[in-house]
Amino acid sequence: MTSVEVANLVKEFTVRKGLAREKFRAVDQVSFTLVPGRTVALVGESGSGKSTIARILARLEKPTSGQINVALDDGTPVGGSMYRRQVQMVFQDPFASLNPFHSIEHHIARPLQIHHRAKGAEQTHERVVQMLERVNLEPAADFAQRRPHELSGGQRQRVAIARALAPGASVVIADEPVSMLDVSIRLGVLNLLGRLQREDHLAVLYITHDLATARHFSDEILVLYKGRIVERGPADDVILDPHHDYTRLLALAAPDPERLGKVVSSENVPDRSTLDNSICYNHFTASWEEAEVRATA
Amino acid sequence: MTNIVQPAGVDTVDSTAQLAAIRGGGPRKSRSALRLMLPTPTPWLITGLTLIGGIALFGIVGPYFTMDPTEIRNIGLTGPSAEHILGTTQTGQDVFAQLALATRGSLEIGLIVGVLATVLSAIFGILGTYIGGFADEAFSLFSNVFLVIPGLPLVIVISGFVPPESRGLWTIAVVLAITSWAGSARVLRAQTLSIRSRDYVSASRVAGERAWRVIAVEILPNLLPVLASQFVFAVIAAILGEAGLSFLGLGASNSSTLGTMLFYAQNGFALPLGAWWWFGPPGLIIALFGMGLSLVNFSIDEIINPKLKNVRQHKKRTKVAAKAARRKERTR
Numbered sequence: 001m002t003s004v005e006v007a008n009l010v011k012e013f014t015v016r017k018g019l020a021r022e023k024f025r026a027v028d029q030v031s032f033t034l035v036p037g038r039t040v041a042l043v044g045e046s047g048s049g050k051s052t053i054a055r056i057l058a059r060l061e062k063p064t065s066g067q068i069n070v071a072l073d074d075g076t077p078v079g080g081s082m083y084r085r086q087v088q089m090v091f092q093d094p095f096a097s098l099n100p101f102h103s104i105e106h107h108i109a110r111p112l113q114i115h116h117r118a119k120g121a122e123q124t125h126e127r128v129v130q131m132l133e134r135v136n137l138e139p140a141a142d143f144a145q146r147r148p149h150e151l152s153g154g155q156r157q158r159v160a161i162a163r164a165l166a167p168g169a170s171v172v173i174a175d176e177p178v179s180m181l182d183v184s185i186r187l188g189v190l191n192l193l194g195r196l197q198r199e200d201h202l203a204v205l206y207i208t209h210d211l212a213t214a215r216h217f218s219d220e221i222l223v224l225y226k227g228r229i230v231e232r233g234p235a236d237d238v239i240l241d242p243h244h245d246y247t248r249l250l251a252l253a254a255p256d257p258e259r260l261g262k263v264v265s266s267e268n269v270p271d272r273s274t275l276d277n278s279i280c281y282n283h284f285t286a287s288w289e290e291a292e293v294r295a296t297a
Numbered sequence: 298m299t300n301i302v303q304p305a306g307v308d309t310v311d312s313t314a315q316l317a318a319i320r321g322g323g324p325r326k327s328r329s330a331l332r333l334m335l336p337t338p339t340p341w342l343i344t345g346l347t348l349i350g351g352i353a354l355f356g357i358v359g360p361y362f363t364m365d366p367t368e369i370r371n372i373g374l375t376g377p378s379a380e381h382i383l384g385t386t387q388t389g390q391d392v393f394a395q396l397a398l399a400t401r402g403s404l405e406i407g408l409i410v411g412v413l414a415t416v417l418s419a420i421f422g423i424l425g426t427y428i429g430g431f432a433d434e435a436f437s438l439f440s441n442v443f444l445v446i447p448g449l450p451l452v453i454v455i456s457g458f459v460p461p462e463s464r465g466l467w468t469i470a471v472v473l474a475i476t477s478w479a480g481s482a483r484v485l486r487a488q489t490l491s492i493r494s495r496d497y498v499s500a501s502r503v504a505g506e507r508a509w510r511v512i513a514v515e516i517l518p519n520l521l522p523v524l525a526s527q528f529v530f531a532v533i534a535a536i537l538g539e540a541g542l543s544f545l546g547l548g549a550s551n552s553s554t555l556g557t558m559l560f561y562a563q564n565g566f567a568l569p570l571g572a573w574w575w576f577g578p579p580g581l582i583i584a585l586f587g588m589g590l591s592l593v594n595f596s597i598d599e600i601i602n603p604k605l606k607n608v609r610q611h612k613k614r615t616k617v618a619a620k621a622a623r624r625k626e627r628t629r
Binding site: 058060091093097099160167 | 495496500505506514515518
């Protein structure tokens with residue numbers, strides 16, 4: 001099993017404004033750990049840096065500074081092609097993440113072949129069918145022959161999950177895996193992820209903007225605002241007892257049947273303009289922390 | 298707060314999957330992705346393919362069955378007859394035999410230039426773009442420079458510079474190819490920029506695919522329709538360009554093409570003497586071949602432009618629906 005330790009991750013993008021170049025800090029001093037069997041949810045609005053963190057972890061982007069340490073149980077560090085085998089990603093949009101030219105079989109067979117999990121055409125096909133059955137796509141042999149455009153959104157996302165697990169990954173980054181799906185299908189895909197996590201003892205980073213699924217699906221929640229973590233703690237604590245104004249704002253944004261009919265007065269709603277991302281409430285230590293303290297730590 | 302009810306243990310399979318499981322009993326026929334990319338057979342496509350096929354067949358097979366195109370007879374400039382289907386030239390050579398050989402020569406040039414220009418544009422348009430950064434800038438600058446080089450004057454200068462003895466078919470082909478790839482490279486660059494940032498390319502990188510495999514297996518197939526269309530255009534441009542060069546007397550010295558036929562017809566005063574059978578057929582073949590290729594290109598356009606494809610599919614669907622409605626009415 002593999003755990004991931006992310007420390008002081010920073011990612012800056014260069015933005016061109018006319019002739020001038022400006023640095024934009026998308027991710028600022030983010031630290032967290034992913035442990036086998038546990039799910040960490042990363043919650044935040046669009047543009048808060050969630051997907052950038054996912055892409056850095058998947059080695060699609062290079063961090064400006066900070067460390068990502070991936071290590072096996074015995075402490076052996078993981079790097080190179082081993083990293084790709086251990087850390088895999090499920091993309092947000094299942095309609096974009098499968099190549100329209102290739103069959104479903106190709107999408108799952110390639111990672112198997114690259115990471116030497118199957119030899120020869122016959123064994124590869126057998127493995128592909130096994131993988132598809134694991135994600136409840138049956139009849140699997142039939143699905144393997146199809147092309148992405150013949151599948152529904154939920155089915156495509158199952159294929160994407162099967163592809164992520166094909167190399168034998170033990171760390172899965174799920175970048176808003178259900179946000180593009182029909183509401184009626186979301187639970188099925190999330191439960192599938194949950195089941196696979198239990199079976200394979202996976203470490204999961206679940207990225208979402210939906211607090212409800214974050215609480216349902218994860219053990220720990222990190223709230224990200226403008227590239228910084230502003231609140232962290234056990235899932236129930238963060239949702240039921242939000243301390244940071246931004247978390248309270250997010251919680252209010254989720255529809256709640258108990259609030260039905262009640263008028264949300266402006267006194268109860270935190271003011272967006274005064275939101276401060278330089279402080280972070282840590283539920284584990286039950287205290288506020290300054291961003292600068294974390295920066296030097 | 299949480300209002301999600303979790304069914305005990307079992308994953309809920311989405312309804313579409315269940316439906317598919319009910320419907321699809323046995324394994325289905327696999328559908329080739331290439332077949333999905335083929336244009337739908339339309340009158341335009343069939344006309345185009347027939348024209349291309351006919352002319353290509355004439356160029357390939359024709360020279361074996363005609364008489365010697367260089368044989369000089371004392372029946373200069375006679376009109377079409379049973380013996381000489383398309384009459385004779387000023388020196389009594391058989392025009393039909395010359396036409397067959399010239400068609401073959403022009404097709405050769407077209408094919409060579411088409412392949413060379415497509416390969417060059419693919420290298421400069423796709424490779425640099427995928428690598429990105431400095432390579433992209435350099436390749437892009439290079440193709441921009443080639444784009445603004447005035448093609449025909451450069452071709453004339455190079456052709457004029459190379460002595461006629463060494464000015465063979467390949468020299469002309471290479472000259473035409475290096476002046477015609479840049480436009481296609483820019484189109485390919487734009488397409489590649491769009492495709493390389495798609496999730497499925499990122500996903501294959503996350504899976505651990507090597508760069509060349511990402512380009513060849515994940516990106517290139519999605520560019521096939523564009524490449525095919527550019528190849529067809531390159532062939533048209535090459536045949537026309539070569540005809541122009543040869544007409545000016547700057548063409549390949551050791552081969553006979555439709556352009557050289559027109560050159561000799563011009564020098565032999567075919568037009569003032571009214572020998573239409575000498576300059577007419579080669580001109581007509583160039584025009585018809587160009588038309589055929591253009592018609593094929595319109596059909597390829599339908600694949601590249603999904604809007605056009607949907608229009609045709611929609612028309613077909615409404616047609617089928619109308620037919621079914623009529624049949625229903627009749628049975629009633």
